[in-house]
Each structure stands twice: as structure tokens, then as C-alpha cells.
Amino acid sequence: MLRCPYCGWPEEEPVATVSVHPTPSGVTLWTRCACGSLQTRVLRGSRAIVTARSRPTKQAATA
Ligand SMILES: [Zn+2]
Incomplete structure (x- = not known):
């Protein structure tokens, strides 16, 4: 399984x-x-492939 290189999230x-x-x-x-x-x-198909990503934000996400 691919994971985020910054935080390891799946x-x-x-x-x-x-x-x-x-x-x-x-x-x-x-x-x-x-x-x-x-x-x-x-x-x-049924998968969403990550093609690009930005660096993590300094502030905590409040979504
Ligand atoms: Zn992450």
C-alpha cells in the first residue's frame, strides 16, 4: 500500500x-x-492514483 512520504497516511x-x-x-x-x-x-477505474503532491502545510489542517 502506498503511503504519504510525509506522515505515512495510507x-x-x-x-x-x-x-x-x-x-x-x-x-x-x-x-x-x-x-x-x-x-x-x-x-x-475505481482507484484514484496520486500523480502529484505538495509539501505539508505548517499549520494544522482544520477541515
Ligand atoms: Zn501526509
Whole structure:
């Protein structure tokens, strides 16, 4: 199982979905990890693959 390199959170269990963007090539999701790192995911079938991620935020996520 893939885990966040910053906090070890399982990537298959996103803490919060920030936004969902249907595009011609598929659905792109933005999710936020437990450490505050923003993740860009692309839906592949029933799985959302993380394609990019930001560094964790300094402040605690209050979502
Ligand atoms: Zn994390």
C-alpha cells in the first residue's frame, strides 16, 4: 500500500476531498492528507492514483 512520504497516511484513504474536476481525459481530484499535503489524483477505474503532491502545510489542517 502506498503511503504519504510525509506522515505515512495510507493514500487509499484520503482525509478530505478538496475538489473534483471532470476533464476530457478523466476525473481529477484534489485531496488533502492528514499532514496538510495537497494531492492531485486521477481516477483510474475505481482507484484514484496520486500523480502529484505538495509539501505539508505548517499549520494544522482544520477541515
Ligand atoms: Zn501526509
